[in-house]
Amino acid sequence: MADVAARAGVSLGTVSHVLNHPERVKESTRLRVQDAIDALGFVRNAQARSLAAGENRTIGLVLVDLGNTLFVDIARGAQQEATACGMTLLLANSDNDDALQDVHLDFFEGARVSGILLAPMTDPRTGVDRVRRRGTPVVVLNYDAGRPDCCTVLVDNERAGHLAARHMIDLGHRRLAFVAGRDHLQPVRDRRRGVRRAVADAGVELVEIPVGDLSARGGPAAVAQLAALPAGRRPDAVIAVTDLLGLGVVQELGRAGLAVPGDIAVMGCDYDKRAWGGSVPLTSVRMPGEEVGAAAVRLLVDEVSAPGLHRHETVVVPPSLVVRESSAGRAPAPTDVG
Amino acid sequence: MADVAARAGVSLGTVSHVLNHPERVKESTRLRVQDAIDALGFVRNAQARSLAAGENRTIGLVLVDLGNTLFVDIARGAQQEATACGMTLLLANSDNDDALQDVHLDFFEGARVSGILLAPMTDPRTGVDRVRRRGTPVVVLNYDAGRPDCCTVLVDNERAGHLAARHMIDLGHRRLAFVAGRDHLQPVRDRRRGVRRAVADAGVELVEIPVGDLSARGGPAAVAQLAALPAGRRPDAVIAVTDLLGLGVVQELGRAGLAVPGDIAVMGCDYDKRAWGGSVPLTSVRMPGEEVGAAAVRLLVDEVSAPGLHRHETVVVPPSLVVRESSAGRAPAPTDVG
Structure with a gap:
């Protein structure tokens, strides 16, 4: 210099x-x-500067799966809020790999970012612990880790399941199927809880169909189980826990010669745009990813700016129903794109 | 320590x-x-280590628009290839803002990443210059900057336009509309060139419809121009330069009481999943984003590993047609999801 x-x-x-x-x-x-x-x-040399200053104006966002458009929305919301706050946001994709998540956390930690946003798929205890014990602020996104030592931003997945079941009941369906995996994934557990509550309140029937694969590949297993039910117990509506699984169910029903929604109504629950390329536009529940990302940045900036005054909190963002042809039929189905 | x-x-x-x-x-x-x-x-402290070593195992990817799913696919392909090469990939989203692009380039530069992948929307000369003159390797993605001093990975957009027009001609259409903006965006210019070539080779008619907005908001302006044509000159098929514009055209035709594809066939050209939430599944051209990202990482790693032996090259990845209902009708339209 x-x-x-x-x-x-x-x-x-x-x-x-x-x-x-x-x-x-x-x-x-x-x-x-x-x-x-x-x-x-x-x-x-930003490194030399931040070494001297002990911090920089960078936020690291570690995401479980950039392929799922919810996380892309989260990243975009976080980035826009970060820019508005004069911060730079860097993204790292764990690609559903806990070891890679640790690599990213350690990298950001070592780079002395101002704070870390972590969107994990499973319990992030180890990850949060390793960041927290160095004193770096961390906000957990889309996972309820039940921790008093950091802020959390959640989507209300119980409400997502409730909205889905309520929609099918409002359309007149009286025997609902919920197609999902095991409850070890929080969104599955919470959406199931919401579906059960709506079904119980309305006094209609619920058939739970377990599948091992929550992508479109789970469709055939789900439809095989539906077909094996006695004729009098066949559902008239299917709620798939993910849009990809919903797409797989629609495709497999089509192969079996059944019309959606004429013979059976279908919907997804997670607003994943990857699942929208099928032949029948899929009803879903919109997840407010951009709001989640923006709220997380606001909480982090508050913590970074005033660590003594900051109080950790949990923000829960509500989802909303998006009706398309797979449940409501061709016309006059409202169109909705986000 | x-x-x-x-x-x-x-x-x-x-x-x-x-x-x-x-x-x-x-x-x-x-x-x-x-x-x-x-x-x-x-x-x-990764910073102290990389200051000492003069480099680290990190690649920085600067993307023009994480909202466009092509760039998400590019990021995923790059990340998977980076992981396979033992590198860490960090993403930064410029959000269509050249100033933010410079901030990200300077950040990665200052953090002494091994190399930078840059996917710009407009001529990246300034950006590439500032990185190149420090000696950091850079690979340019999805933009033909015509530079001999760095590698480039492109999608063949001329071929995308040709595939689109060829598809409509094969379906029997004889008067095509190409709805697009000005040629200052390379993908627009190249897709137009491909459309014109297919139309000229087949001896059919082409009507070019200029619009100022390439998102769904451009739909009404496009349909107004189509409606203003003399009855004998109205196209029987519309090729929109982006899927979002294609969605806007389908929605506006619907408002005008016209059926897609019954009255007029429509397709997009850029495989943008954001545009797939409409009421009619949209035919499009698949852009091989993951291949683009993976190829760029391979070129960068080659340059980083053997700077003396490395020879810059341009890799061009071919797109492919994805037929859905908006051009081919309801059945037996093949389904395709990526």
Whole structure:
């Protein structure tokens, strides 16, 4: 930096201003310093700066699965809020791999980011512990870790299940199927709880269909179980715990010669755009991912700005119903795209 | 680090091994060092390490728009290839903002990543220049910058336009509309070129409909222009340059009481899952985003590993047609989801 200052004929402070507050420097001075920097190949070294300052203006977001569009929405909401707060957001995708999640957490930790947003799929205790014990603020997204030592932002998945079942009941269906995996995934457990509550309140029937694969590949197993039910117990509506599974059910019903929703209504529950390429537009429940991401950044910035005053809290964001052809039929089905 | 070594009763070298090559250290020693680290709150400092080493095993990916699912696919392909190569991939979303793109490039540059993948929307000359002149390898994705000093990975958008027009011609349509913006965006220019070539080769008619907005909001302007054509010049098929614009056209035709594809066939051109929530499943052209991301990482790793031997190249990945109801009708339209 001293070389740059000497070459440009300015003080060290001016070089620092050009790097950090260019708006405070005269244009001609700024250009002279920039020329010197270019000539000397000087790299503005964010690492050296943040080592000195003990922090930087960066937030690290570690996501379980960038393939699921919910997490893309979360990332976009977080990024826009971060930009609005003058922070830089970096993303790292764990790709459903806990070991990779740890690699990303350690990387951000080592890079001394201001704070970390963590959207895990399973209990993030180990991950949160390793971040928390260094004192780095962390906000957990989309998972209720039940921790008093960090903020949490959740989607109300119980309400998502309730909205789904309520919608099918309102359409006149009296025997609902809930197609889902085991309860070790919180969203599955919570959506099931909501479905059961709506069904119990309305006094209709519920058939629970377990599948091992929550992607479209689970469709054939689900339809085989439906077909094996005695004729009098066949459901008239299917709620799939994910949109991809809903897509798989619609495809498999089509192969079996059944019309959706004519013979049987189908819907998903998680607003995953990957599942929207099928032949029948799929009813779903919109997950407010962008709000989740934005709320998480706000909580983190509050904690970073005023660690002494900050109080940890849990924010729960409500989902909403999106009706399409797979439940309501062709016309006049409202269209909705997000 | 010396405190950790003293507390654990091991040498500094052993602490370093535990941090960097834990597989070379006995489990009991590793646990003792880990306990000391936990007790002292020692932060493994990636910044200090990379400052010393002059590089690290991290790749920075700067994307123009994480909302467009093509870029999510690119990110996923890049991440999987990076993991396979033992690298960590970090993402930064420019959100269509050139200034934010520069912030991200400077951040990665300052963090001394091994290399940068840049997917810009407009000419990335300034961005590439600022990275290249520090000597950091950069691969440009999805934009033909015509630069001999870096590798490039492209989708063949001319072929995408050709596939789209060829599909409509094969379905028997003889008067095609191409709805698009100006040619300052490379994908628009290239897809138009492909459409024109297919139309000229087949000797059918082409009507070009200019719109200012390539999102679904461009639909009404497009349909108004179509409706204003003399009856004998009305197209029987519409190719929208983006899927979102295709969705907007389908929605607006619906409002005008026209059936898709009965009265007029419609398709998009860029496989953007955001546009798939409409009432009529949209025919499109699949963009091989994951292949683009993976190819870019391979080129970058080759350059980083053997800078002297590396030869810059341009890889062009072919798109493919995905037929759905908006062009081919309800049945027996093949279904395709990615």
